[in-house]
Amino acid sequence: MTPSGHLDTDACYRAVQSRDRRFDGVFYTAVRTTGIYCRPSCPARTPAPANVTFHATAASAHAAGYRACKRCLPDATPGSPEWDVAADVAGRAMRLIADGLVDREGVDGLARRVGYTPRHLGRLLTQELGATPLALARARRAQTARILLETTDLAVTDVAFAAGFASVRQFNETVREVYDASPSLLRGRRRSPRDGRPSGSLAMRLAVRTPFAGGRLLDFLAYHLVPGVEVAAPACYARTLDLPHGPGTVRLRLEDLPPAAGTGFVEAEFWLADLRDTAAASERVRRLLDADCDPGAVDAHLGADPVLGELVRATPGLRVPGQVDGDETAVRTVIGQQVSVTGARTVAGRIVAAHGHPVDSPVPGLTHLFPDAATLAGVDPETLPMPRARGRALVGLASALARGEVVLDRGPDRDDVRRALLALPGIGPWTADYVAMRALGHPDVFLPTDLAVRRVLSGLAAGGSEPDPHSWRPWRSYALMHLWNPLMPPTPTPDNHPAAAPRPAKET
Template sequence: MTPTGHLDTEACYRAVQSRDRRFDGVFYTAVRTTGIYCRPSCPARTPAERNVTFHATAASAHAAGYRACRRCLPDATPGSPEWDVAADVAGRAMRLIADGLVDREGVEGLARRVGYTPRHLGRLLTQELGATPLSLARARRAQSARVLIETTDLPLTDVAFAAGFASVRQFNETLREIYAASPSELRGTRAAGSSGGAIAMRLPVRTPFAGRRLLDFLAFHLVPGVEVAAPGWYARTLDLPHGPGTVRLELADIPAGPGTASVRAEFWLHDLRDTAAAGERVRRLLDADCDPRAVDEHLGADPVLGDLVRATPGLRVPGQVDGDETAVRTVIGQQVSVTGARTVAGRLVAAHGRPVDSPVAGLTHLFPDAATLAGVDPETLPMPRARGRALVGLASALADGSVVLDRGPDRDDVRRSLMDLPGIGAWTADYVAMRALGHPDAFLPTDLAVRRVLADLGGSVDTERWRPWRSYALMHLWNPLMPDTPAPKET
């Protein structure tokens, strides 16, 4: 079955009968006799097949007149991993809607980003996802509002505007329609609060989740001033549409269990309107929509990778909170050690990053934006001249829109645009595709570390059998080389 287009009714109903949590977020079950929709694993009694319909998105169920089940909270699930695999127009549009693009730029802005007219995009999303762009954006606002209501002490008026609603009246009406409860009633059922001005969220992920190795990767590559890490947690600054922010994540291993779990995140935001965008960008960093069981079953059966996969189930591909930053950092890291790249990036941040106040010690700057770096003299950068020219050329292309890394454009088009830039080769383009664009099937056959590990394992760089999960295969090959997160230095 697929989350976009036509759902296989019989397969969906079998998943509901077995309460298979692997399909939570992949489709939704609407029950005619109750008027509610649920996730496939809802513990309520299984409805008769004749009484159910299946929807690719929560917005589709809303449009059909159903409200969310208050027992299983169907919208509190990871997104569908198939959007990353297919990377079709519907999936790309969903990523941008989740980032709040429709709220900021309207349907016209969304259509422009994915290369369609607003009318054609509306027809396509209705056909593929069962809802219009406006309906999908409305569902996102409702889910964001519920999270803020249940996990923070923000006044409800602030919640309304933080979630992207145009008015308190619209906020109240939408939540009553979708959750059959007023905002005040939802707040009465909350399980946790926030402290110290932070907005606390629990970001859903499928299990198993190799949180410690994700932390080790992020800590190994962190840029001073922008990121800090210590055993058990990682934090960084965020450059968001309406102002700066900070996030602190608690990262631990979560073993295979009955389905979804969550990662605790605390946000400090300059502007509450950035709440949804901040949450979505951190979800990308966590690779939150990954289906680890499907990945591990496929790669675990491989004679070369099998032992590595079984040693670290649920390994994720670290994503990003800013595609431009990831691309610039990738160019900085060309042909130098990770330690050397961190040092150079730290100097770049100190010289050109925007200073910010953060409640987390060690976080002092935002990473320099593309427009700022485009105006830098390459001769002044702390790197070889050719690489400096490549970095400024990339920044110029990002600043003028020649290259866009917000997961809206087609991946192949983005790769070609990158490869057209001086100093950008296949390794850089594919690494950016993997981390900035969330490509699950990128691979770096010329990477020296990959070649060395494969040689030790007795394998080759012929990796066709690992499709469509070659990015995860790459992470398993790198994983043994990754040091553990160091303890914080004493001050």
Template sequence: MTPTGHLDADACYRAVQSRDRRFDGVFYTAVRTTGIYCRPSCPARTPAIRNVTFHATAASAHAAGYRACKRCLPDATPGSPEWDVAADVAGRAMRLIADGLVDREGVDGLARRVGYTPRHLGRLLSQELGATPLSLARARRAQSARVLIETTDLPLTDVAFAAGFASVRQFNDTLREIYAASPSELRGRRSGVRGAGVVTMRLPVRTPFAGRRLLDFLAYHLVPGVEVAGPGWYARTLDLPHAPGTVRLHLEDLPGGLPDDLTADLTADLTAGGTGAVTAEFRLQDLRDTAAASERVRRLLDADCDPLAVDHHLGADPVLGRLVRATPGLRVPGQVDGDETAIRTVIGQQVSVTGARTVAGRLVVEHGRTVDSDIPGLTHLFPDAATLALADPETLPMPRARGRALVGLAAALADGTVLLDRGPDRDDVRRRLVALTGIGPWTADYVAMRALGHPDVFLPTDLAVRRVLADLGGDADPERWRPWRSYALMHLWNTLMPETPQAALQTTEEN
């Protein structure tokens, strides 16, 4: 089954018959007799195969005239993990559309980012995903509107424009078509009310989800002023297209996983996973940023990962198996801003994590923009590339060579020589990175893993990795870990990662 290509109808139907939750978000089932589409795990009675068609995206089902099921809410699923694995044009375009690029720059802007003409991109997405760029953006707008309707007190007219619709009429018609309900009817179903500017979401993730270890990683690497953490939560500032914002995440372990006996037949056990959710509270100065904010935080969470596929593959390895069973559902922490990730990576070259945090904190105070936040400790946005490109390397709190490398990288990011928005091809991005002074293979590959969501990166020269592998013993062969070497790397680093640092928690509490 290839979610970004042509779907195998027989394989899809078997997944529907077994209500296999692994495929929620990978494809959608449209039922001709009811006119609705569902996720594969929908608890409704399984329709006859002659009455169903399968779609790679919700937008494809919309374009075919189907409405979203009110029981299983198929548009509220994680995205397809294949978009990161394959990293093809369709997957890269989907990431940019989810970030709201079509609303901001149109189809022409999307086509420029992925390197195609608008007409050819439209043909490609119609072939691969069953929908045009405009249809895919329309589906995203509908989902954003539903979230705003159900979580804020905004007048419905304001919701329409905040979600990206061009008119109230378009907003009303789209929601009636997709949800078979008017905006006012959707608002009547909500369970709670939030104030304008505060949007609380349950971001879907596949389970198992090792939320506590993700929190430990983020808290260990946090930059003062930009990020704070406490028991069970993490918060940070967001530099969004229209205005700054903040997000506070509640991170906990969500159960599910593999059996202890990995030599057994796993056919039945692989359906044990499901879909959980991470609660995120966004405070946005401009609600048009709702879609961009949620998509960027989903990247941070590695929300589209298929943990059962990863754990099954790595868990059978004689070296990694014990680590995988100890921490099922371990994620590769992503990013909310690719430029920030790359700059922080250069800052951290050849220094300790604590030292990198200190230097980054000084850069934030000197070059970051201040923000108003009701979360203690969040005071600044991370400095943008254009600002750092103008800095004098001699004045930066780091060795001069590294300062020159940082300013050179910032200049390349600011002028578009290097783009880290997941639009360009990963290999092209890597070539451009290593061509910059002071950017070596380790830095480029780490950026690919964190900023570009590359699932198959390994860092053989990393000293910590070498030490862990030596301690584990055995015949470690990273080639056996493809296409999930980034996750193997995280399992190795995880053995060295402390629990959420008390210093970070004390700083948050004192503020």
């Protein structure tokens, strides 16, 4: 097998020649004569075709003996959008590896989550991505280590374990091999001081493709926020995180990013009870941001539609809001069945106050973690502040989640998850599909029975063009967001809102 795997070599080289930023993170260019690998948009001189190979992942380039380019930082890119579009075994495994599953449960744990034997999974990932699960996890640890070295004041030993390495020696060897630099040298490259940032915080810049409609993403999150778990203010969103080793908090600065940059960055500030959760926290927030979306492809396809085109052009780079916890998303979806958004927020807030785990957060207004599935599974449905049938559905869903009968971590096959959800009492197609869109990152979900969608479509049809949702494939989830977008109120602007905070220092 060639390192290019399923990549089209001629198409990849044309992208490198044009320095097309849309392909950053989709593949990597390795140059034999220099021994380094780059992102397609690297400003260095374009190498001769005979001197390059192409790799689907940074780990594949590492395994072939190449070092990361110090000029374009190829690992500081969003992931491939194909992982969510195809949702095949390789894509699902990559999501779990990015979440740190291999560090926590090993390759055997990863294989169990995707339903394969470890040996077969290794063969499959090597064929599709050019690297084994361990190599992919190692590349992820190296990237996390570089970010922490360049953007925090953590001791080097703390960085090693926060990035997921088992020992400082392993950490030193990996960093030197991947970046051709010692950890201390990487730390010396930091581009900005901490600027008085509070002790215990980690500031990162999370890569997203542009354009990025951060303002409208914020409006969606603010409209649906649960008191105690989330707070929002203009340009700021913060929430608690239930992570593998303990609680955490994240505060994001969400603003519109123009298309010119190709790759933009969302500023994030984390507070973690355990630094081993660094990779999981950043990956889950990236899911929330829909960071790996290719807005150019989505907007080009939907913008050409006679019905949707005007909406798409009005809000380029609109994202599908993801989630930081699939179980939470499913429970909140059931809470919101057949009630207004405002009513659902009130009910969810009461459930959080009664059953959520209290936490100390540096952001005022954040007081609890959302209750986990095991806790809700033990609640008497009669005591929940909702109709009895919906209360029973919620507890039934929580029980299935707690027992592992339904798993919403993007590891299982989406169709299997949908069937498992529909088998539960009180869970219908709208609920199952909405969960697939937000919890599983499904880019091609449409909700034809949604009342708001039907109302907007009726208005668009009155303009003379008949909507054809089938033509919006494979981006119907984004079409759905464009239909909802005009109905979304702007984020409230109260003075001295607890989510508001000084702008964090810029990071790399």
